[in-house]
Amino acid sequence: MSVRGRASLIGVVVLLTAVIAGLLIGPVRIAAADVLRWLVTFGDRPPGMSEQQEAILFELRLPRVIVAGLVGASLAASGAAYQAVFRNPLADPYLLGAAAGAGLGATIAVSYGPSDAFDLTVPVAAFIGALAGVGLAYALGRSSLGGRAVTSLVLAGVAVASFLTAIQTFLQQQRSETLRQVYTWILGRLGTAGWDDVRLALPSVVLAVATLWAVRRLLDVIEVGDLEAESLGLNVPRLRLLVVIAASLATAAAVSVAGLIGFVGIIVPHAVRMLGGGSYRSVLPLSVLFGASFLILVDILARTVAAPAEIPIGVITALIGAPFFAAVLRRSGRAAA
Amino acid sequence: MRDGATALVVRDLSVELGGRPIVTGIGLDVPSGAWVCVIGPNGAGKTTLVHAVAGLLPHAGSVDLWGRPARTLGRRERARAVAVVPQLPVIPEGVTVEQYVLLGRTPHLGLLAAEGPRDHEAVGAAIERLDLGWATGRRLQTLSGGELRRVVIARALAQEAPLLLLDEPTTGLDLGQQLRVLELIDELRRGGGITVVSTMHDLTLAGRFAERFALLSAGRLVAEGSRTEVLASHVIAEHYGAAVRVIDDDRIGWAVVPVRDSEA
Numbered sequence: 033m034s035v036r037g038r039a040s041l042i043g044v045v046v047l048l049t050a051v052i053a054g055l056l057i058g059p060v061r062i063a064a065a066d067v068l069r070w071l072v073t074f075g076d077r078p079p080g081m082s083e084q085q086e087a088i089l090f091e092l093r094l095p096r097v098i099v100a101g102l103v104g105a106s107l108a109a110s111g112a113a114y115q116a117v118f119r120n121p122l123a124d125p126y127l128l129g130a131a132a133g134a135g136l137g138a139t140i141a142v143s144y145g146p147s148d149a150f151d152l153t154v155p156v157a158a159f160i161g162a163l164a165g166v167g168l169a170y171a172l173g174r175s176s177l178g179g180r181a182v183t184s185l186v187l188a189g190v191a192v193a194s195f196l197t198a199i200q201t202f203l204q205q206q207r208s209e210t211l212r213q214v215y216t217w218i219l220g221r222l223g224t225a226g227w228d229d230v231r232l233a234l235p236s237v238v239l240a241v242a243t244l245w246a247v248r249r250l251l252d253v254i255e256v257g258d259l260e261a262e263s264l265g266l267n268v269p270r271l272r273l274l275v276v277i278a279a280s281l282a283t284a285a286a287v288s289v290a291g292l293i294g295f296v297g298i299i300v301p302h303a304v305r306m307l308g309g310g311s312y313r314s315v316l317p318l319s320v321l322f323g324a325s326f327l328i329l330v331d332i333l334a335r336t337v338a339a340p341a342e343i344p345i346g347v348i349t350a351l352i353g354a355p356f357f358a359a360v361l362r363r364s365g366r367a368a369a
Numbered sequence: 370m371r372d373g374a375t376a377l378v379v380r381d382l383s384v385e386l387g388g389r390p391i392v393t394g395i396g397l398d399v400p401s402g403a404w405v406c407v408i409g410p411n412g413a414g415k416t417t418l419v420h421a422v423a424g425l426l427p428h429a430g431s432v433d434l435w436g437r438p439a440r441t442l443g444r445r446e447r448a449r450a451v452a453v454v455p456q457l458p459v460i461p462e463g464v465t466v467e468q469y470v471l472l473g474r475t476p477h478l479g480l481l482a483a484e485g486p487r488d489h490e491a492v493g494a495a496i497e498r499l500d501l502g503w504a505t506g507r508r509l510q511t512l513s514g515g516e517l518r519r520v521v522i523a524r525a526l527a528q529e530a531p532l533l534l535l536d537e538p539t540t541g542l543d544l545g546q547q548l549r550v551l552e553l554i555d556e557l558r559r560g561g562g563i564t565v566v567s568t569m570h571d572l573t574l575a576g577r578f579a580e581r582f583a584l585l586s587a588g589r590l591v592a593e594g595s596r597t598e599v600l601a602s603h604v605i606a607e608h609y610g611a612a613v614r615v616i617d618d619d620r621i622g623w624a625v626v627p628v629r630d631s632e633a
Contacts, residue, residue: 246481252468253475257459263423264528265448265476309508310463 039308043321047101050328054097057332059339060088091226099225099289100331100345101324102237104296106286108323110279111297112315113244116251117272120186121360124297125283128189131294132196133165134158134287139200142214143207155232155288161196162284166276168192222290222331223342229289236285243278244316247271251312293327293346295353300326302360374435376401376532376564377422382430384414384421391417392588395430399581401531404558404565406579408572408599410609413585415568416456419534422566423453434532448476452530456537456568458521460509466520467505470495473527495526499553515546522550526557533557535567539574547571551578572613572625576600584608600625 055067062085069078070089077086107125114123125131141157169192173185204211250271253261258268286293304318327345330352334345377399384391392414399405407415421428424439424447432439434450442450452473461469473495474488496502499519509517518538525533538554539547555578558565569575575582582599584592586608592599602615605625612628 249478249483250475250480252461252464253472255459255461255464256472259420259425260453260455260459261475262425262444263448263451263453263455264472265445267444305463309465309468310461311465311468313468 036308036314039304039314039318040321042307043304043318043325047321047325047328050325050332051097051101054100054328054332055089055093057336058088058093060085062089095227095230096222096225096331097328099229099233100222100328102230102233103222103286103290103293104300104323104325104327104330105241105320106233106237106282106323107293107296108300108319108326109241109244109316110282110286112301112312112319113251113275113279114297115301116312116315117254117275118185119255119257121302122298122357123186123189124295125279125286126193126292126294126297127186129165129169129192129196130162130280130283131165131287131292132193132200133161133163133168134284135161135292136196136200136203137161137164138288138291139203139214143203143210155285158288159236159281159284162280162287163277165192165196166280170276222345223335225289233285233289236281240278240282240285241320244275244282245320247275248312248316251275251316255312291346293349295349295357296323296327298360299349299353299356302356374401375399375433376403376435377566378431378433378436379422380431380433382418382421382428382432384417384426384428386417386426390588392421392585395585395590397583397590397593399532399564399566401435401564402558402562403581404555404567404579405581405583406575407566407568407583407585408570408575409585413608414588415585416536417588418585419453419536419566419568423447423451423534425453445476448528448530450530451532451534452525452528454521454525454533454535454538456540458517460517462510464509465505466501466507466509466512466523467492467496469509469520470501470523470527473524473529476528476530491529492527495523498526498557499523514541515543515550518542518546518550519553522553531562532564532566535565537568537570539569539571547574554578572600572605573623576623576625596623 052067052071055071056062056064063080066078066081067089070076070081070086075090077083111124114125114128115121135158137157137160138154141153145153145157169185169189172192173188204214250266253264253266254268254271261268300323301315301319304315304322308314308318330348331345334343334348337343375398377397379395379397382395383393395418397405407418409415417426420426422432434442439447470492471484471488474484474491477488478484496505499522501516501519501523504512504516504520509520512520535554538550542550551574554565554567557563567579576596581595582593583590584599584604591608592604600615602613605611605613612630614626614628616624616626
């Protein structure tokens with residue numbers, strides 16, 4: 033079997049394991065055999081399972097696992113996509129202003145929006161914020177250095193992210209009564225994930241990830257640099273724009289249902305490169321598979337480590353991600369030297 | 370259409386970068402199947418000329434490929450006619466030789482198309498042509514400079530473009546590798562009907578492989594023609610600012626030899 037085939041197989045097995053673990057683990061014990069039977073019959077309640085247990089599975093655990101999977105897949109795939117088009121191993125939804133923009137949008141909605149409209153105003157505002165954040169970074173990056181240096185875009189993203197975060201902090205200070213709500217939201221809120229969140233995120237995630245998946249071959253072309261990619265007949269600015277829009281849509285969808293969860297876009301693509309090589313033909317599909325698994329597993333940690341309390345999921349990804357980020361930084365520093 | 374016609378006709382080509390003229394008023398004719406070498410001192414505009422011909426830089430003047438104005442060709446169509454081997458190719462990390470050569474098929478595929486048997490056939494042929502069969506699954510980082518150069522040429526061959534532009538194809542290679550790469554290009558040209566335009570610094574090697582020469586100096590074409598016309602000691606002395614002796618005898622062969630002031 034090819035390296036890619038083996039890696040994909042591992043990815044599918046890990047994802048299935050993560051999904052089943054996510055359904056099994058929780059304060060209410062449900063027999064594993066019953067859960068498996070319930071799954072393979074698509075929700076036909078086995079005799080040994082009570083109605084209450086079924087409700088826990090269907091109303092609480094299953095949507096939570098699906099949302100975690102969608103969010104993980106989105107963040108990992110968009111991280112990989114940003115890394116390809118900006119040719120920067122540290123590019124990530126957080127570095128480019130996407131997440132900060134989403135955060136600001138959400139904060140505005142929470143602080144100034146109608147108080148009873150939390151369910152839809154926040155995600156829509158987050159999406160608009162994410163696109164505005166990346167758009168701003170893109171415009172600033174293009175205008176500096178004539179847009180020729182790819183790094184100028186990432187630097188612009190960092191500047192935009194700091195700026196938007198500053199505004200967000202200011203707004204939070206102004207509206208301290210919503211501080212707690214915003215704060216909980218920012219650190220991730222998979223704890224309340226339900227079918228509404230699945231319905232909210234699914235269309236954007238599917239559209240964005242399918243787009244990235246479809247152009248993964250061209251991400252390899254863009255990796256040889258703008259000039260060489262143009263000499264191979266690729267319209268580089270157009271592809272870069274398409275990929276940025278798709279990745280930002282995925283990021284916004286993730287942020288709008290789960291809040292700000294950092295580092296997934298860096299951890300997962302780098303890990304799958306070690307497993308299946310550097311070609312985006314494998315990096316992208318594997319990032320989707322392992323990104324989903326990773327976040328489902330981290331979410332299990334988040335709700336069990338300090339049970340009955342929950343640790344915000346963003347705290348755990350940051351604890352894993354920050355050292356990982358440092359390692360990648362050191363490695364790319366050595367490669368450049 | 371491609372046989373017999375002139376492969377490349379450049380007329381009055383000028384490129385400005387940041388308001389500064391880099392090359393000005395270049396005219397060049399390259400017959401189908403020929404090897405034309407663009408020479409000139411550092412900063413003369415050789416690479417700029419190559420990039421303009423490939424359509425990678427905005428330029429004034431015209432570029433015709435087999436009688437068709439290059440402006441009228443789409444990006445992919447142009448990339449199917451002209452392949453570029455850059456002087457310092459960007460080597461992506463963690464990618465295998467086969468995946469890299471496959472990039473050469475980009476202009477043959479639509480935005481969302483996947484490679485078909487025909488594409489894999491072209492890649493296989495290019496890999497075999499460059500004796501890289503042993504390396505298909507190897508990652509690019511594990512290859513030597515000479516092997517990498519061959520892989521980049523294989524990518525250009527997989528592109529199946531009849532005009533091959535090579536920017537300093539021997540940079541960074543040892544003498545043996547330089548000879549092997551140039552012999553290979555010559556074989557491809559003679560056997561595969563490919564037209565070659567290359568830039569080169571080593572005038573002895575250039576003189577032994579190319580058929581015609583174009584000398585650029587300060588962005589202008591100052592001499593064009595055969596080896597005896599362009600690679601003459603007084604011409605080289607004037608534009609490179611170096612004293613040379615051009616040797617052509619039966620025992621040594623043809624060579625451009627630098628002369629130190631103390632020897633003059």
